[in-house]
Amino acid sequence: MCGITACVGDDDVVETVLAGLENLEYRGYDSAGIATLDGDGVSVLKRGGRIGDLSAEAADRGIAGRIGIGHTRWSTHGAPTRENAHPHTDCAGGVAVAHNGIIENHADLRAELSAAGHEFDSETDTEVVPHLIEEALATGDSPEEAFRRAADRLEGSYAVAALIAGHEGVLATRRGSPLVLGVDEEGGRRFLASDVPSFLEFTSRVVYIEDGDVVRIGPDGHEIATADGRPADRDAETVSWSPEDAERDGYDHYMLKEINEQPAALERAIRGRIADDGSVDLADFPSGSFADVSEVHFLACGTSYHAAVYARQLLRDRGVPAHAFSGGEYATTPPPVDEETLVVAVTQSGETADTLASLRSAGRRGARTLAVTNVVGSTAAREADDALFIRAGPEIGVAATKTFSSQVAVLVLLTELLAADVTGSPSDDRDAVLEALGRLPSAVGTVLSESGARLLARRYVDGDDGRFFIGRGVGYPVALEGALKFKEITYEHAEGFAAGELKHGPLALVTPNTPVLAVFTGRHDGKTLNNVQEVRSRGAPVIGVAGEGSDHVANGVDEFLPVPDVHPDLAGVLANVQLQLVSYHVADMLDRSIDKPRNLAKSVTVE
Incomplete structure (x- = not known):
């Protein structure tokens, strides 16, 4: 710390x-x-x-x-x-x-x-x-x-x-x-x-x-x-x-610079990792590397945990048993593991104390371990059985941005490889997902150049009763991440929920002064729209983030932040960029210390 x-x-x-x-x-x-x-x-x-x-x-x-x-x-x-x-x-x-x-x-x-x-x-x-x-x-x-x-x-x-x-x-x-x-x-x-x-x-x-x-x-x-x-x-x-990677390069804040570095970071994350035949090509993990895996446990904290929840959803969709655990809980309340359990530690720095403790615990109990990290030579990379690097470059802002996108991109590749090895055949959507992944850097660039987040933030800078973020499927971890980013740098209350959970308690907190940001991925959007109507009927304004062709979403919300239409498995990455920008602009308008938010540090090296 x-x-x-x-x-x-x-x-x-x-x-x-x-x-x-x-x-x-x-x-x-x-x-x-x-x-x-x-x-x-x-x-x-x-x-x-x-x-x-x-x-x-x-x-x-x-x-x-x-x-x-x-x-x-x-x-x-x-x-x-x-x-x-x-x-x-x-x-x-x-x-x-x-x-x-x-x-x-x-x-x-x-x-x-x-x-x-x-x-x-x-x-x-x-x-x-x-x-x-x-x-x-x-x-x-x-x-x-x-x-x-x-x-x-x-x-x-x-x-x-x-x-x-x-x-x-x-x-x-x-x-x-x-x-x-x-x-x-x-x-x-x-x-x-x-x-x-x-x-x-x-x-x-x-x-x-x-x-x-x-x-x-x-x-x-x-x-x-x-x-x-x-x-x-x-x-x-x-x-x-390079030294320039760790400088602000004319931006007002490192966070804004790193938000805008996401297309380049994503390019590095996927470069050389999609083969000409459309399969996954991770150099250290040829086909069959995970054939003996029966279950996957993800360990992570904070933003990395949300990337892990994203990957958990992708694996479950592909028929692979998967769970995501808080790095701070796994070592003290461990689930059963054996030699067929793959434990994946997701950690930007590779030095997060809670995640490392859990990684070591899993290894001692016989599980195979893999670190997904940004830092070559980090403790996680050295101590895990294997390491997979996200190649995002240095991230200086305390609030993680480009590392989340890069973690998700690399985890998409990993989940496709795991699905093929564990189930014995590629996922039904593998070719479409990997083709969309190749276009993801360009799509993120489009979001950055065309986003209306700043104007929207100006209209909703005042949210006296906090903000809610909701989503379904891979939109759920994006809602969690959006809320985390908002509270980290604005110091205002924000909560993320699975969309269907609103009626199980959180609706009691909804007022006309509670903006709700809803993530739509192209899957189960009708159900999410039903949840949107639940809060709109209580007077809360709803900001929808969805593909630009989602007219039914645009017509069902108060404000619409479009992203390029993309495969549903990757729509969350684009929605997350919009939510990053909303949080950044609100924090800037509130004159917060964006790169160094109070009480927080970048690398949490104590338990």
């Missing part, structure tokens, strides 16, 4: 560390801080608020150093104050630590350290780490030994980076929280960060740090050792993202 960055170079690195923090601000933005090593001393500057405030204060105070770490925080333990901001230090101020994750045994460690005479200044779980290092140093351990001993005491999920006075470099480790190493040979720099965009403007060469690894970056390069101290040879990879 927080962002760590670090840099070691030949010259002053403060501006570089601050730039890395700005690039990670989507991971946390309620407080921030930096620590530098200049000579033998550690200097720390931190404060509540945004990184821009920290940068201004750093310039005023002339903070400098060739070795530095930084942290941008999303609060878990303690309020967003200067005292609780990272980096945290030991009693003597010679150790500074930045941390992402949750240290579950911090209370016991704090009590032990307090009894030994250590004094604490914050409410955070993190502060025990520099004191543990200080305690080990006092026994004569070297900085590397002290750091390793401290890490061995920690329980929970964490990535930790530390500066130690007298030690020329940064020491870091991870367990369950992301940490990547950036290699800039030409510039003579090494980077550590929670995510690649932190240093992408400086280098695209990355090394993915594995759980238990201890890494040191210094003026002479970097060294990685395994949990038991053996040297580890981790190859550097070149990420395909």
